[in-house]
Amino acid sequence: MTTPSDSTDATGGHLGGNPGSGETTLTNLATVREGAPGSATGAALGGLLGATPTAPAPVDTPGTETAAAIRAQRSGIGVSALREDAPAKAMGVYPYAADLWAEGLLWGALARSPYAHARMVSIDTRAALAIPGVYAVLTADDLPPGPDGTPNGAPTGPCIADRPILAAGVVRHHGEPFAAVAADHPDTARLAAASITVEWEPLPALTDPDQAFQAPPLHPDGNIFRQLPIRFGDPEVVGEVVVEGMYQVGRQDPAPIGAEAGLAVPRPDGGVELHVATTDPHGDRDRIASCLGIEPDRVRLVVSGVPGATADRDDLGFQATLALLAARTGHPVKMVLTREESFLSHPHRHPALLRYRHHADAEGRLVKVEAQILLDGGAYADVSSEVLANAAALAAGPYVVPHVFVDAWAVRTNNPPSGRMRGEGALQACFAYESQLDRLAAALDLSPLELRRRNVMATGDLLPTGQAVTCPAPVRELLDAVADEPLPPLPVDRPDAEWLLPEGPGGAGEPAAVRRGIGYAVGMVPMLGVEGSDEVATASVRVTGSQASVICAAVDPGTGFATLAKQIVQEVLGVDDVYIAPVDTDQPASGPSARGRQTWVAGGAIERAALMVRQQLLQPLAARFAMSPELLSIKDGRITSYDGVLGMPVLEALEGKDLWATAQCRPHPTEPLNPETGQGDAFVGLGFCAMRAVVDVDIDLGTVRVVEVTAAQDVGRALNPRQIEARIEAGVTQGLGLALMEDLTVAEGHILAPSLVGYRLPTALDAPDIRVAALIEDRDVVAPFGAKAVGAAPAVVAPAAIAAAVRAATGMPITRLPIPPEDAAV
Amino acid sequence: MLPASLDEAVSAMAESPGAVPVAGGTDLMGAVNAGLLRPMALLGLGRVAELRGWQYQDGAALLGAGLTHARMARPDFAALIPALAEAAATVGPPQVRNVGTLGGNIVSAHPAGDTLPVLAALEATVTLVGPEGGREVAVSHLLTGLDPLRSGELLAYVRVPLLHAPQVFLKSGGRTGPSRAVASVALVLDPARRAVRCAVGAVAPVPLRPLEAEQWVAGCIDWDGERTVDPGVAQAFGEYVASACVPDAGAEAAAARTDAAPTTARLRRTVSVLARRALGRALS
């Protein structure tokens, strides 16, 4: 077993080095052993990784200056602490939802629609029920009926409840579940699901979002999820230079490393306990309870190891049917989706069609932006209205534009479901407005960099929604930072020189046909939920002796939030040993781990709770020293008075104490956009990012290799620089996937290749060198610690930067993502 | 079942008719794990040493079906049959090359199987061994189903003529990382017969030979001199091959495969570029 380098990182060594320490935390967790943060199954890790040698605990070393200096590097905010789950994940021993087990469990399976749109004339489950080993076959008839007393499939959804758990009467997308089976073997369950006979009446599939306006409604709610106009400035204004373009963004899949899986255990009170890899435990609990027709407190969700989530993860139909199967059979039920089912059922990125017209004056200053945006929301509402708001409100990009007119629609189709995926809405708009700026630069004969410099926004400028940007907006600095970085060397075409060509090692690439291109892009993303969504999180912090523990229901789906939570407590309390409790719905809610909100709201709640504990700790000391607690500070594990005269180690002050506090964080409220004008203060804050991409294109084959991506990001404050770099690397790689290869191809509403052979993800060879030119730390005063969310921005900007570079290399317009090779061949 | 010799393997196959042979398992086990295939029994070929090497026989190499892609990609093998080594080197990621075999690649007969166009261009034959003994079948006949593998038969050897002349395999996957071929071209020179043989992979269910284009370009080469052609000829050859191998219906054949189908225009262009480059490299 390899061990984390113990000379540099105490937190790495801490992993499992303190067996049983969790037992001393709050009583309701007494049964949970120390585990991986944010994960109940992670509890097993204590045993697995117990052999990892512990770094010499800093507190054991005498308080010499060097020890203090080392300690200062090891914990608290601004330190690149290693994630606790990293070694286990790298070694493949981290337990995920698919690894769950219960004695006597049954296996669940779902029967799915082979049609994109069809009526179910009749459904016969007798053959399935007759198969030995089958315990239950459930359909919409087994769910609570709708208001008119007929089965409606118990529809649910994050914004509008329109997606049935099991289709009732009609299916609206390929792979929509219409029945659920529990059996004593996974094969039996699948076989039973396949032997349910349905008399189908296929209906015409609406697959072109453009047709959604005229087509007969696919759902009683109609075909338009939302229409949002933005009216800002004077519609009559025209610029001296006008450029127009039409852009298209494909369907990206979140392709989590692990497909959906979970275990449901019935409870004696008729409720269920669900062990699932959710990112929104409380939201899912409430929605599942309402689908099942029981009270929320009879459903308990325990968050298991999450094998990848870019925002939302499981679709609720999976979780709710799993719960229902357990409740009906009285047995624990496990369900593991195949990769194919995973592709069919979970939400994808909204495919988009964007038409833009940019007006500028002769000097290249933007005068007006006109845009039409059409998002394909798939069959059900999901979060389409929110995604649309992001796309429309950010349609002009991080630029000063006095006149902006946008018409945006999200529509219903029979295509696969669309939903939340890192940078939703912002990404589609970024590709379009950045492509337009390149076009404008060409029309004005300016360099794309110079044109951007002339137009970038700064703090105080207005968004097209009329909202003033009050947070730091260092767009110019970000752009300069990436532009100032040295360029990667040009390859030399010599037999002995290593040159990775666009077709890869041993591929058909030809050095003479390779052109290099450099492209720039800037973009922005909203922080937290928009348009009045109530963002709130609760956290408890407790200190007992030398250990602090955090109870907060914010799920860490691999983003590293648990590491940040630990660093926050270390910073505020000066205690190194911080235990992060696994998440379940017995804890107070913290909301979904999406929209880059946890660092802000959950992190803010943890900070407040820690500060309250700190106050309890310092108050008696201050009284003893006869000074106010404000004059005491905690640094390097010591409490010191303002004049440095009085002081003691934190651990000594804590001896025999048991302090705890619970706090909430609720950022300042936002308001919905006006449905006629699109005006309103809809955003809590914005984050910005700039990138420079360098690509090599084989112009005969149209194959692109991204050589390097240099990023500069507005982070407010770097709470954990290495973790931010990891987020940037992840975002760039995901963005590269969308830019070059990831597209879930659909024909007539059918996903053609729902597998990882047909859906191509970037590999290590496709990933470029990723460099971070700057993390600009301009603190956002309204955010806890001044820190901004960092996950989404890189994914939003990378596709635009790569497209710009391909444009520069080939001279082709590049208007589609992923870029088809024929668009990049000259 | 893990037989240690070819004879043992053949009799084991005869004894349990439901058994399916497994070599590297990179194709087979994926199907088994996904529940698409439930073989009665598996017959592991990994211990059959005689299938893992090669020998020489009358100016040809007799390759064991159990040769892994990684082994074929090594320099000593590349000196022998360069195009096959190049093809083997581009099969999937290293993990797959380390266990995936030549025999498995042929029997799987995936349209994008990388060794297939090379074997077609080399006009290789295979030895199939069954309870009644062995028989020799042309690779192209095996692949087209003209003369398929019979039940109880194993693919034992692949006979490849040694041409002692440049040969090239070029594959386009449309990306930098490992990928199935969107299109591939194998091109070999046969100076003794003054012939150029070319096969295009991945555009149809089996590799296609553009016979007229081969003959035409062979006539353009000065076989006794420098063996070069002017760029115009290479360009025309590329287009000739592309129009022969990617008919307008080509896209449909490609759509029958699992991955996203490239458009006919793109496929033609890619094949044309690959054929032009392959000829250029073979003659340089």
Ligand SMILES: Cc1cc2nc3c(=O)[nH]c(=O)nc-3n(C[C@H](O)[C@H](O)[C@H](O)COP(=O)(O)OP(=O)(O)OC[C@H]3O[C@@H](n4cnc5c(N)ncnc54)[C@H](O)[C@@H]3O)c2cc1C
């Ligand atoms: C991730 C990944 C990437 C891949 N990329 C590529 C690629 O780029 N190019 C490519 O060409 N292929 C690729 N493949 C496919 C595969 O690796 C190759 O086709 C490989 O050569 C198969 O060999 P194997 O020994 O693993 O075959 P197996 O899976 O063991 O067998 C395949 C089939 O052949 C039969 N068989 C095997 N040996 C014999 C024998 N001696 N006699 C009779 N029948 C036999 C088996 O019964 C089975 O039906 C990829 C596979 C994976 C998993």
